[in-house]
Amino acid sequence: MxxxxxxxxxxxxxxxxxxxxxxxxxxxxxxxxxxxxxxxxxxxxxxxxxxxxxxxxxxxxxxxxxxxxxxxxxxxxxxxxxxxxxxxxxxxxxxxxxxxxxxxxxxxxxxxxxxxxxxxxxxxxxxxxxxxxxxxxxxxxxxxxxxxxxxxxxxxxxxxxxxxxxxxxxxxxxxxxxxxxxxxxxxxxxxxxxxxxxxxxTKAPSVESSEVSAVNRLNMPYEKRAGVSRNSIAKQLFNIMATKKTNLCISVDLTSSVQILNLLEKVGEHVCLVKTHVDIIEDFNSDFVEQLKQMATKFNFLLLEDRKFADIGNTVSLQYSKGIYKISEWADCVTVHSLPGEGILKALNSASSDKSKGVFLLAEMSSEGNLITPDYTKATVKMAEKYPQLMTGFVCQNAATFDDPGLIQLTPGVQLEKPKDNLGQVYNTPEKVIENGADVVVVGRGIVASKNPETEAVLYKNILWKSYSKRILGKME
The missing domain is CATH 3.40.50.2020 (Rossmann fold)
Structure with a gap:
């Protein structure tokens, strides 16, 4: 033949x-x-x-x-x-x-x-x-x-x-x-x-030459960073942000599944990522999960369960895939503390799931008086280097935390006006966090607690995207 x-x-x-x-x-x-x-x-x-x-x-x-x-x-x-x-x-x-x-x-x-x-x-x-x-x-x-x-x-x-x-x-x-x-x-x-x-x-994103010296990730557009990312969730998130022209993540800290779905129906088209705390939802059920997944597909956003895993590997593996929440079956990515050591990443990396997996490691926190030190942050970033296919990025406040343009800086603690709440949460302005390296910016009460969530979501989206556009052009003040 x-x-x-x-x-x-x-x-x-x-x-x-x-x-x-x-x-x-x-x-x-x-x-x-x-x-x-x-x-x-x-x-x-x-x-x-x-x-x-x-x-x-x-x-x-x-x-x-x-x-x-x-x-x-x-x-x-x-x-x-x-x-x-x-x-x-x-x-x-x-x-x-x-x-x-x-x-x-x-x-x-x-x-x-x-x-x-x-x-x-x-x-x-x-x-x-x-x-x-x-x-x-x-x-x-x-x-x-x-x-x-x-x-x-x-x-x-x-x-x-x-x-x-x-x-x-x-x-x-x-x-x-x-x-x-x-x-x-x-x-x-x-x-x-x-x-x-x-x-x-339809063409794939251009992949930067490995011969080029380290590029400042802050000046690279999201679509180019998608091309150098080694984690499939990070690639998707970069491409969603570039396509929808939004780097806004909404934190839906509500206790009712109906309230959450109603909120997302209003703001879904304006966000790239939805952050949940499923353990506070009083009527959590499988039907809610299916509706949440359908909404993510409809509006083209990803789901982040802010679980902040912090136990030994075997326990975390069970928390991730078992129990009533079965997080691995619906969440595109999760947040994780590095405190227990490398075993926690090893467990999540090997946890059975048909979905692609993504992890945001907590390298810094926005709460006043937190105990994370510069050495802890450096060790967290170092630990992540062994799991490039698993790592979506870091939860942090500063651009200097990491260099890899294929990873995402997720920054919480953002409001337009209020500098601090009465429980120690310190807020920054949208412009400030983008200047400090944020790629995806988390906004919670600034949108959720407002009288018109959709209007506020559009306001945050536009300010954040304008700040990002200035940053990649080197025009931040």
Missing amino acids: DFTKQLEELAINLFKIDAVKFGEFTTKSGMKTPVYFDLRVIVSYPAIMESISDLLYSSSLISLEYDHICGVPYTALPIATLLSVKAKKSMLMRRKEAKSYGTKKLIEGHFSKNQKCCIVEDVVTSGSSVLETVNDLRKEGLVVEQAVIILDREQGGRQNLEKNRVKMMSLLTMSELIKILVDNNCITKEIGVEVKNYLNS
């Missing part, structure tokens, strides 16, 4: 095993898409695995010079293993986070500096996942200039990789795959046209 016929057969088989889905989906980079590729299912189909590895080897690997193969974790690892055996080349494994014991390695395997490593990936949209692996390998002194992938979504990933000195070779492009499926009556021509129009109109 010739190469073209083999590719056609592979495309049809991927459709048959439901590795190609059509509908409405959200990619890792936070983009909405009418077509989604779930290549994790191929591990259950040895013949398809073998076909993919044969095609990748004959079309790409056989012509390249390299010493090692490294698959992007985790979907590409089985294919990388087969290619390593087929090519009789050493395989390296990149961990998503360094071990906290033993050698504490991020890259497993034997290698020497200046040796060449070829990357293997399943699907490329923006190229950010490939670049995460590339950057970690380069930090170890390896030369990484080639990536072979199964599918190119044709949304900017190839260009992003080239900016980072990585040449990408793909088995299929999205256009080629869709044409094969239409020609073989797997999908209708109408679906094919819809996907083609989507490709022409």
Whole structure:
């Protein structure tokens, strides 16, 4: 069978095993898409695995010079293993986070500096996942200039990789795959046209070159920061803010589910994030959760449960996924104290959930007389570095707390007028917190307790967005 016929057969088989889905989906980079590729299912189909590895080897690997193969974790690892055996080349494994014991390695395997490593990936949209692996390998002194992938979504990933000195070779492009499926009556021509129009109109965020020196995150637009973020929730949040032109988070500290839903119906279109305290809701139930999720989809905002987890890992894992609240099933992200140590992040990272997970670590607090010290803040930021895929950002008050532009500074304690309440909460103005590095700003009583919440939400949104726009242009006073 010739190469073209083999590719056609592979495309049809991927459709048959439901590795190609059509509908409405959200990619890792936070983009909405009418077509989604779930290549994790191929591990259950040895013949398809073998076909993919044969095609990748004959079309790409056989012509390249390299010493090692490294698959992007985790979907590409089985294919990388087969290619390593087929090519009789050493395989390296990149961990998503360094071990906290033993050698504490991020890259497993034997290698020497200046040796060449070829990357293997399943699907490329923006190229950010490939670049995460590339950057970690380069930090170890390896030369990484080639990536072979199964599918190119044709949304900017190839260009992003080239900016980072990585040449990408793909088995299929999205256009080629869709044409094969239409020609073989797997999908209708109408679906094919819809996907083609989507490709022409929707591109992934540009990913900044890893060769560029550290960029001041305060001057980077949200859409560019989405491209360098390693946490899927942070990517989504950056893109939502850029699309809706709002960096306002509302804290719905109400005790009635009806009150919360009524409030969100009024302000939902003006916020990027909704912060809840579910344990104060007196009539909490599963129907409320479903309505909350539907509203999040309707208005395109994410859900943050401000649980402030602070127990040992095993307990936190249960608090996150069990009990009456089942937070892991509906919350996009949660707040966490670093006080118990790394075990709390390890527990949340491994907690079972079909959802993407996000964590905001409390690095600073806005309450008067809190006991967090500068050393505690530094240790918190350091602890987060081992879990880049889990970390959405930090709850903090100052821009100097962290540098990574892919993380989000969530800042509470904001009101237009009142400087302090009678319980020790200190407030700052919207302009001040943006100047101090805030990316997402939390407003609670300033909106919730007002006579007209929607009017106040619009007022806060406009002031915050104007301040952010000035900041990225370097015009803050």
